[in-house]
Amino acid sequence: MPRKTDSASPPEQAAPATRSTRQRRALVAELSASDGFRSAQDLHHALRQQGESVGLATIYRALQAMVDSGELDTVKADGNEAVYRLCSQAHHHHLVCRQCGRTVEVSGPAVERWASKVAEEHGFTEVDHTLELFGVCQACQSAG
Amino acid sequence: MPRKTDSASPPEQAAPATRSTRQRRALVAELSASDGFRSAQDLHHALRQQGESVGLATIYRALQAMVDSGELDTVKADGNEAVYRLCSQAHHHHLVCRQCGRTVEVSGPAVERWASKVAEEHGFTEVDHTLELFGVCQACQSAG
DNA sequence: TACGGTAGTGAGAACGATTCTCATTATTGC
DNA sequence: GCAATAATGAGAATCGTTCTCACTACCGTA
Numbered sequence: 001m002p003r004k005t006d007s008a009s010p011p012e013q014a015a016p017a018t019r020s021t022r023q024r025r026a027l028v029a030e031l032s033a034s035d036g037f038r039s040a041q042d043l044h045h046a047l048r049q050q051g052e053s054v055g056l057a058t059i060y061r062a063l064q065a066m067v068d069s070g071e072l073d074t075v076k077a078d079g080n081e082a083v084y085r086l087c088s089q090a091h092h093h094h095l096v097c098r099q100c101g102r103t104v105e106v107s108g109p110a111v112e113r114w115a116s117k118v119a120e121e122h123g124f125t126e127v128d129h130t131l132e133l134f135g136v137c138q139a140c141q142s143a144g
Numbered sequence: 145m146p147r148k149t150d151s152a153s154p155p156e157q158a159a160p161a162t163r164s165t166r167q168r169r170a171l172v173a174e175l176s177a178s179d180g181f182r183s184a185q186d187l188h189h190a191l192r193q194q195g196e197s198v199g200l201a202t203i204y205r206a207l208q209a210m211v212d213s214g215e216l217d218t219v220k221a222d223g224n225e226a227v228y229r230l231c232s233q234a235h236h237h238h239l240v241c242r243q244c245g246r247t248v249e250v251s252g253p254a255v256e257r258w259a260s261k262v263a264e265e266h267g268f269t270e271v272d273h274t275l276e277l278f279g280v281c282q283a284c285q286s287a288g
Numbered sequence: 289t290a291c292g293g294t295a296g297t298g299a300g301a302a303c304g305a306t307t308c309t310c311a312t313t314a315t316t317g318c
Numbered sequence: 319g320c321a322a323t324a325a326t327g328a329g330a331a332t333c334g335t336t337c338t339c340a341c342t343a344c345c346g347t348a
Binding site: 289291293296297299301302304305306308315317318 | 319320321322323324325326327328329330331332333334335336337338339340341342343344345346347348
């Protein structure tokens with residue numbers, strides 16, 4: 001690959017350069033506008049509805065790229081559908097409303113510690129974990 | 145262990161009677177013979193290999209029935225494949241080896257408490273949670 | 289402003305896990 | 319043994335997601 005002649009750039013500026021396209025901007029805007037998790041199909045529909053012409057494959061690619069870069073979080077919903085949401089990059093978990101999808105980010109240092117300890121006790125290394133809380137939020141309790 | 149007879153079943157419609165068929169017996173045998181989680185497809189292959197003629201649909205149905213009755217646990221693996229395993233009925237979590245699938249059941253009272261507390265703080269009710277630990281077991285570390 | 293390398297795009301095909309259909313078969317209570 | 323009916327199985331159908339590949343548009347540079 002031809003070396004980029006970029007003089008005054010920091011060493012880590014070997015930017016893979018994610019280009020800013022109309023489609024990605026629209027996707028981010030849509031994600032920004034919603035509180036809870038959204039599915040790829042759902043986002044696709046929403047954008048089409050707004051007159052944005054975006055291919056489904058593009059949605060999936062953009063979402064995947066953003067997940068990889070840590071810009072958004074993904075959870076596998078009840079079915080087999082993955083849902084996405086803009087997120088803070090710090091490690092955290094989610095408390096998701098089963099009915100309306102409203103989501104609260106929570107962090108649990110105690111859980112992290114417990115996880116490492118348990119794993120260590122059993123001789124496991126490179127430990128990772130998934131933890132999601134599901135419930136019914138106050139609004140839905142009142143409404144229900 | 146005291147079998148918990150589900151009090152929810154109406155008296156007039158007696159036992160839903162899950163019949164003991166050759167296929168289900170083979171499936172349970174196969175599950176009993178393995179330590180870690182197995183996928184439906186995997187189990188199907190294994191049984192075929194042994195000369196047991198079993199349909200894939202049957203595998204899925206039997207697995208689903210057993211999950212419903214609490215006889216086995218299921219986790220969605222990295223991909224989109226669900227994996228199953230015979231399990232104790234008490235609430236617990238899993239520490240799964242990413243490479244060989246070997247699984248250890250672990251329980252974390254601290255986590256349960258933390259989950260309820262967090263949920264309550266945010267006004268959520270009917271809270272449930274999923275928690276799985278993934279890592280590399282000692283055997284695989286040595287082998288790797 | 290024009291140019292060109294290349295990341296990004298999109299329609300539709302491909303994929304893979306799971307579920308459904310429905311005629312056939314096997315289990316169980318009697 | 320018999321009848322009622324739960325269970326089975328082959329293949330089609332679903333459904334979310336990924337892949338293919340020719341085409342397009344972004345962006346640094348000339």
